[in-house]
Amino acid sequence: MIFILKTIKPEIRILAIDDGPFEFKRKGKDILIGVIFRGGEFIDGVLKEEIEIDGNDAEEKIIKMTNETKHKGQLRVLMLDGITFAGFNIVNIKNISEKTKLPVIVINRKKPNFDYFLKALAKINKYEKGMECVKAAGDVYLTKVKPLKDKRYGKVFYQFYGCTNDIAEKIIKLSSTRAFIPEPVRVAHLIATGIVLGESLGRA
């Protein structure tokens, strides 16, 4: 299902979602932070949910967070920082897109290595779900972004569902205002790490 975005305004409302850092192999809960941004400009709202480390509830919690926010009517696109949260709590972006009626763009800081990833999932009996989610996210594309006050370009790897590649690329470019990554994703990461660790990690 493709959701037609007639025009892409500089202030297009984006909900970006990232997870908190967690110690590897730790059990329990992790946080999911959602940040509602106007393009790459400024924050309209902050959302929080909890998910199980290595669990199976990230997909459902992302759908819930998106559909229940008071900003839902204004939202035009979702951005996820990868397709796994809190370890191997993996999500199917086709399901998320269809249940929220919004296109979903996945931002990858590095080129994802799916072989390595699926092997790791196989060890915890999640190979099948992993393969389903990797297929749903589709091919990995590459684009270049240039922050407003930067002369250099940086690479962003991405996947998407529910829109055309042209639209996904335009939204990534217009929202990468401060660093080599869309600003909503950068800020979701700063908040999620700051809340869990007491001080945020990195600029991006």
Place this chain on the structure above:
Amino acid sequence: MIFILKTIKPEIRILAIDDGPFEFKRKGKDILIGVIFRGGEFIDGVLKEEIEIDGNDAEEKIIKMTNETKHKGQLRVLMLDGITFAGFNIVNIKNISEKTKLPVIVINRKKPNFDYFLKALAKINKYEKGMECVKAAGDVYLTKVKPLKDKRYGKVFYQFYGCTNDIAEKIIKLSSTRAFIPEPVRVAHLIATGIVLGESLGRA
């Protein structure tokens, strides 16, 4: 002690601090969120501490948060959302300024009513500390701010310690980019309410 700010750049690093919402009379901990901003433009970092509801540790935690962040060397000014946090956990901005070597600006959304405030503090045996903190924060000033894309002006009430009124007013005006309140304070409030309640409250 006055800290001379030779020039005020549009990207002056501001640390703004706000507390989470909490249910009145509840006991226990509340969160303190710090947001490091470049002027009124964008976020550089997010900090978190915990304080006691109606306790006496907000002042010391604000000093700790400010002095221990990796951004300390870049910080030029602190902004506090009022002089009380987590109920009646009240702070002396002269102490905070002297122990962090930074000017402190207090942002008040409404004109503070100190008589009412001191009466409430008297009921919990904090009149003396309250009076000390009210005196340290000094007179309440009023300025008008205009967000970048707004034609209207809005009022901001403020107090300060460690700089001149001229400097405090300039910093408030330049950082009020998105609403009738400095952007770092607006965002600290969105994060603190979003984290505690699951969804942030208000635009400011």
